[in-house]
Amino acid sequence: MVNNKAILKIEGITKRFGNLVAVDNVSFEIYKGEVLGLIGPNGAGKTTLFNTITGLLLADGGKVYFKNQDITNEKPYKICKLGMSRTFQVTQSFISMSVEDAVRVGAYNRHDERKVEDQVNQMIEFFGLNAIRKKKCEELGLAPLKRVEVARAMATDPDLLLLDEAGAGLNASEMSELMEMLKEINREKGTTLCIVEHVMKMVMGICQRIVVLDYGELIASGTPEQISSNQKVIEAYLGKRAVK
Ligand SMILES: Nc1ncnc2c1ncn2[C@@H]1O[C@H](COP(=O)(O)OP(=O)(O)OP(=O)(O)O)[C@@H](O)[C@H]1O
Numbered sequence: 021m022v023n024n025k026a027i028l029k030i031e032g033i034t035k036r037f038g039n040l041v042a043v044d045n046v047s048f049e050i051y052k053g054e055v056l057g058l059i060g061p062n063g064a065g066k067t068t069l070f071n072t073i074t075g076l077l078l079a080d081g082g083k084v085y086f087k088n089q090d091i092t093n094e095k096p097y098k099i100c101k102l103g104m105s106r107t108f109q110v111t112q113s114f115i116s117m118s119v120e121d122a123v124r125v126g127a128y129n130r131h132d133e134r135k136v137e138d139q140v141n142q143m144i145e146f147f148g149l150n151a152i153r154k155k156k157c158e159e160l161g162l163a164p165l166k167r168v169e170v171a172r173a174m175a176t177d178p179d180l181l182l183l184d185e186a187g188a189g190l191n192a193s194e195m196s197e198l199m200e201m202l203k204e205i206n207r208e209k210g211t212t213l214c215i216v217e218h219v220m221k222m223v224m225g226i227c228q229r230i231v232v233l234d235y236g237e238l239i240a241s242g243t244p245e246q247i248s249s250n251q252k253v254i255e256a257y258l259g260k261r262a263v264k
């Protein structure tokens with residue numbers, strides 16, 4: 021699937037909160053069709069980078085190109101319409117809605133009225149949500165709630181999906197199920213994935229390439245094998261996780 025053509029290009033992105041440089045002059049590319057992992061310790065700037073790419077936060081410097089188009093500091097809904105979607109680390113927005121309404125909100129972002137119901141039904145089917153489609157999101161356990169979050173993001177039919185800790189809090193079998201689902205999305209729909217995740221089994225098992233942030237800076241990028249033996253990455257992140 022990877023054809024080395026960048027779908028997203030980040031050039032020198034910087035985001036500050038007061039004196040704190042949360043994302044510090046970060047540059048990398050995401051290739052069309054690939055599964056890219058974005059890892060690093062707590063507070064490394066992963067979510068801030070996602071927020072800056074998707075227009076929720078304004079960048080203080082640098083450029084973001086999506087499908088060769090400059091989308092730096094563009095409005096989130098416009099970026100979504102161009103074919104980029106994301107999930108949130110803390111699922112908050114759709115908690116009082118039913119499962120199918122939450123998915124419908126996603127579908128409405130990019131489909132006209134006639135196609136919305138089709139798209140909702142397809143997503144409900146794909147993510148195995150049929151039995152709970154009328155339930156309120158707030159009644160769900162963590163695993164189905166995470167699936168709804170991914171289904172909502174996928175209902176926009178994105179070319180690039182950014183996932184912010186979609187597996188956090190899941191047990192081993194729920195995590196495997198999520199991994200299989202993401203692999204299938206990538207394989208069947210050709211969706212490019214960028215995955216922020218602390219669970220290394222998932223990152224190493226699904227990502228073709230990994231970039232590593234530490235204190236806002238990009239400290240390494242490479243294949244899972246290269247990253248797991250990179251001394252800088254072991255010192256900043258992986259070593260500490262192994263000790264835990
Ligand atoms: N809105 C904000 N205002 C001020 N500081 C912020 C804000 N959002 C994030 N930060 C700070 O920016 C830094 C990067 O945070 P961010 O949430 O992007 O890290 P992360 O890599 O996603 O961490 P985690 O793995 O814990 O989710 C941290 O020091 C954080 O405290």
Ligand SMILES: [Mg+2]
Nearest residue numbers: 066067068109
């Ligand atoms: Mg985060």
